[in-house]
Amino acid sequence: MNRDKAKAILQCCPPNAGSRSDPELREAFEVMAGDKELAAWFEREQEFDLAFSTRLKSVSAPPGLREDILSAAAATVTPVPWLGVLYAAAAMLVFALGLALFFARHDGSDSMIGAQFSPEFPFELISYFEREAEFDQLSGNLAEVRSNLKAQGGPETEALPASFEDMTRYRCRIYKRETQKVALICMQRDEQRMHLFVIEEKGSPARTARADDRPVPRFTQRDPWAFADWGRSGKTYVLATQGSTDDLRLILSSQ
Amino acid sequence: MSAPTNNESINFEELVDAHYNSLFRFAYSLSGKEADAWDLTQQTFNRWAEKGHSLRDKSKVKSWLFTTLYREFLKWSRQNRKVYSMEDLPGGAAEQHSVGSEVVNQADASALMQHLADIEETYRVPLSLFYLEDMTYKEIAEVLEIPSGTVMSRLSRGKDQLRRRLSSAHESPGEDKRPSSRNRRKQIVRRDEQR
Numbered sequence: 001m002n003r004d005k006a007k008a009i010l011q012c013c014p015p016n017a018g019s020r021s022d023p024e025l026r027e028a029f030e031v032m033a034g035d036k037e038l039a040a041w042f043e044r045e046q047e048f049d050l051a052f053s054t055r056l057k058s059v060s061a062p063p064g065l066r067e068d069i070l071s072a073a074a075a076t077v078t079p080v081p082w083l084g085v086l087y088a089a090a091a092m093l094v095f096a097l098g099l100a101l102f103f104a105r106h107d108g109s110d111s112m113i114g115a116q117f118s119p120e121f122p123f124e125l126i127s128y129f130e131r132e133a134e135f136d137q138l139s140g141n142l143a144e145v146r147s148n149l150k151a152q153g154g155p156e157t158e159a160l161p162a163s164f165e166d167m168t169r170y171r172c173r174i175y176k177r178e179t180q181k182v183a184l185i186c187m188q189r190d191e192q193r194m195h196l197f198v199i200e201e202k203g204s205p206a207r208t209a210r211a212d213d214r215p216v217p218r219f220t221q222r223d224p225w226a227f228a229d230w231g232r233s234g235k236t237y238v239l240a241t242q243g244s245t246d247d248l249r250l251i252l253s254s255q
Numbered sequence: 256m257s258a259p260t261n262n263e264s265i266n267f268e269e270l271v272d273a274h275y276n277s278l279f280r281f282a283y284s285l286s287g288k289e290a291d292a293w294d295l296t297q298q299t300f301n302r303w304a305e306k307g308h309s310l311r312d313k314s315k316v317k318s319w320l321f322t323t324l325y326r327e328f329l330k331w332s333r334q335n336r337k338v339y340s341m342e343d344l345p346g347g348a349a350e351q352h353s354v355g356s357e358v359v360n361q362a363d364a365s366a367l368m369q370h371l372a373d374i375e376e377t378y379r380v381p382l383s384l385f386y387l388e389d390m391t392y393k394e395i396a397e398v399l400e401i402p403s404g405t406v407m408s409r410l411s412r413g414k415d416q417l418r419r420r421l422s423s424a425h426e427s428p429g430e431d432k433r434p435s436s437r438n439r440r441k442q443i444v445r446r447d448e449q450r
Binding site: 012013014053069073139 | 272279297359362367385392401406410414
């Protein structure tokens, strides 16, 4: 670790922290041990941080807030936990049916998607939504996510609309299904969430060629979900959101 | 109240007692106004009453509450948009300001809270968690759901903004070159009334 990196880490060391067990912080302290100037800077920094922190913490909540919180919460209808599970299951079932209908509708000879996916595929997609917390990476940067996907051998996502880069949060996941590699990128901006599946079919030149033939997105509405799918460079792209196809058209218009 | 283990049930009143002061301070540091901080804190506990049962890992309660308050603040912020750029800040160029702890010790706590509230939102939020909750950059990254490297750079820039603001206020007491957020809102309202 160099001096600059150590200084950056030390600057983020909270004034009352008992967090010196953090390996990075420990390393930064080791750098500081041999650098008197850095040690003096850190002492001043901590002194300032401690003073500022102590003064801020002297602010107390105004009288009456606690009572207001308790009385307001008492008036709040608390949902029965099992009812929440039931709602979630129903929502997933609707989503599953929507996806199943979507894929069933496009299973003709002109459809790359119908030819590729088995009826179980939508349920796989849902299971990944369910396990969103287990996604490989959380990032505020699409380029970082794409590079991470590439490093893991996932399908390359070279042809994404520029507007995808305006999102503020990204999560990603790669998984394999028989001969397919699937990358899932979940993107969020404010309250809007988009889920992009990139599916790469290996060893089927005919299908690859047909995927190349569908550069114009096709839109399908299956409330509450909207889908767009297109094929390019041997890959199939499926974009899903809870909203309308207009939301998808808007975001894809910069493609 | 000690941090509950994964499946331990949570008594609402104990939860409020354990966290309402710190959540209020966090809300106050974000909004800069006591009344708004009151609403944000209350709204956060309302959210818990509605949705808290769905939190599986009960050891994450504190993180859940701070994340929820932050989200409530973002909604509030969209309705009361207040954006300052670096150019708005007194002091001009981004030179290093060496404000010592003595300046802080002389200042009124609510004035310090106001200085914090006047910092750009991007930097203010991690800075508040850092000073009020002694959170490490990794803990802040978890609450705000952003990469820890981003938190580090935001903390660094936030501290720089804070020092500039304190330095300026200390050098020219009573002569803040930029109107406070409250006064600025009053000016906007007056302008609107004159139309």
